[in-house]
Amino acid sequence: MESKHYNVFVIGSGVAGQTAAKVCSKNGLKVAIADKQAFGGTCALRGCDPKKVILQFGDIIKKTEALKGLGIKKVPKIDWQDILKFKDSFVKEIPKGTEEQLSELGIDLYHQSPKFINKNEISVEGKTISADNFVIATGLTPRKLHFKGASYLKTSGDFFTLKKLPKSATFIGAGYIAMEFSFLLSTLGCKVTIIDRGAQPLSQFDDFLVKKLTDKMKENGVKFYFDSEIESIEKLKKNFRVHFNKNGKEYSIKSRVVFNTSGRVPATELLNLEKANIKYDDSGIIVNNFLQNETNSNVFACGDISSKSLPLTPLSGLQGYIVGNNILNKNSKEFSNPLVPSVVFTHPNLASVGLSEKEANKRYKNIKIYQDDASDFYNAKKSNESTYAYKIIINKRTDVIVGAHLLSTEANECINIMMMAIDKKMTVSQFKKLIFTYPSYTSDLKNMMKNID
Template identity: 50%
Template sequence: MMKIEEFDVFVIGSGIAGQTVAEACVASGLTVAMADNREFGGTCANRGCDPKKVLLAGTEILEMARHLEERNVVSIPRLNWKKLQKFKKEFTKQVPAKTEEELSKLGVKLYYKSPHFLGKNTLSVEKKTVKADKIVIATGQVPRELPFEGAELLKTSDDFLDLKKLPKKIIFVGAGYVGMEFAHMAARAGTKVTVIDSGERPLAAFDADLVAELTDYSKQIGIDFVFKSDVTSVKKSKKKYLLKYEKKGELERIKAGLIINTAGRVPALAELELEKGKVAFDEKGIKVNSYLQSTSNENVFACGDVSNHSLPLTPLSGREGYVVSQNIMKANSKKVDVPVVPSVVFTLPNLASVGYLEEEAKERYKNVTVKRGAASDWFNAKRINAPLYSYKILINERTDEIVGAHLLGPHAAETINLFAMAINHGMTANDLQSTIFTYPSWGSDIKSMV
């Protein structure tokens, strides 16, 4: 009879959520194992936020230089994509080995395949049977599968972030965060870009007014948009891809050297055989209670992007991992408490948001003051000749508290953090106006916004 390996805790997924659980549980004396079917370290560090921001750095320089060309920059630099990719690898190359080394030093047993459930406490991994008192699912998300003919020919965000050379033309199928960010990068690097989406506009989760401004500016830098359109098929010839789509009942076609699936991501559950483990799930992820515990199997917890509780944002993954570790060690002693979380699209300019959208705020509160304005003639924008800088701040009229903030402009990804802090601590517009900030800084601008 095959020997069954036993652990106190088995973690599936090696991203920040899984690492947080493993480290805390080992420190408390529990035996821990971890499995991942890809490089250890998770999406963000290996093939997500971090490498994306490294590639973005090159286009940030281009953007600023182009804005200042008519003022004081004599010649525009060229982007060397190949060198930029080499620089990016300095950040990603060491992640898997370093993660494995740190986990192994702690005493975590590592497996290199995706496990699947055999029962409520039992898994099969690397053809071995493993039993654990508690099983933690932290597998994150994967690209959404698309339903049309030839969808398997599309590349993913992983492929884009590893491209050795940019083709002359790229099509992005999906106008969410990733599609818009990559479209901005590729267009600035000299590629002809088309973004196609079934919706009426990009970035449906963000303020419509600011998104409209960003969309107009995106067109100015050479991005073509095709909205209210459904892709019907993709075919590949020797050198190009042919994409057909339907718009207003008409069949249209476009060709490109590469087509990327940026139609969103879904919880990575396909290989786990959750039914055998009696683990309930829906399209949003594993069904969990306020302790991040499975609603149908008390031995299973889920944290990070894979639970139906979570927003797919890296800062939340670590927080949820901590909550799960506490509930494993101290029998459901900690409920998950999610603060108001800012989010950002790293286009240039950045689009950032925290708190309620305008329509949500007006449903929630009796009277909402909307502070909406363009700030492109303010000092910070003018000194770098930035063409786009706008804001929309939502204030509960009765209490003067900030309840939502939406920014479009240079460094909005940083400035939005001040509004996140203000909302989470119940600060009023007057509180912000009476705070002394460094001047002239982007942060100091918020006093004029409220």
């Protein structure tokens, strides 16, 4: 078997892996990178970017539906094939472009998932390869479900290759992906069902706003079953029948397609980590503040696979940069999670940053909460939007803003303003002195923090 040596071998070609590889190569190290899928990573090819291209058409429909009869005579019709072609225009050149960029830097490319042989060697494409350092950046993969008929399940990646809109769809799991795709499909006329073992969707978001979003999606035709366990999936002639149990009672739902949206887990299965003494668990590769593995100091991890990360592309890039520099300069940079906003791109958007109400109550002796329905605000009325709400959390002793949770058509942008306010430890009085464009959803943020004493 042919053997080869590199200074750095990177596993995974998403933003994290690419960034680490480029930093090392540009500084004179001999670098290789491997991926079993097309080069470019989940976000660019099968995740965030193509998802946002497609979801915007659902937003257009909802906005025009709200204004029908108020100036809009007819809601536009959507051509699914044209949407997919438009989405493909963002995606199709990425693998080739990524490979060209990496090759131009002198980085060797491998198109297979490596397997560790020992602490210093891997096997890939029939070669035994040693390296001074390995960087694992394999990201997350859909969680496997184990019940009869689970092989019939589609994943979120399959959504982007649907040749036509299904007449009906069932989602198992009520996280980001299920809520976003359900919003889109139900808006485009698909009969949608979401089944989840929990008591509500989006468990990491604020209950007050999640309920409002769930109610809005029910109005849009989405049917929810909570506290439910899947028992099996049965293949019919054209459809699939999902059998599940809710409170001891048996139910079944029939639909054209069934998606596994039960979450994603670290993609470690193919790597043979045990042979390299690489410590890992359900959170990913266990790393210290230098993003270095605790049990094999030759191994670093960055991006979603790191135990110190969140599934967000900007954070992956930051971690890749830190790993690259720590390989070059012997752990010169420590990683600490920055304040990161999260968004569910439904209609309306659900966004969050900082502390939840529960977290704030644990951290501070007294908190102040600004919470209300804002559907009577001017911006909601002008767009005829019925769902607009907020919860903003304050440390009562200092008047400093510590958490913000928004539900609106512009929450994905407004949450960035609240992120900066929290990051800079602004007080309510300081925030209210800021001047924003008017009338804008940003200007509404000051109105949300009205006196409640």
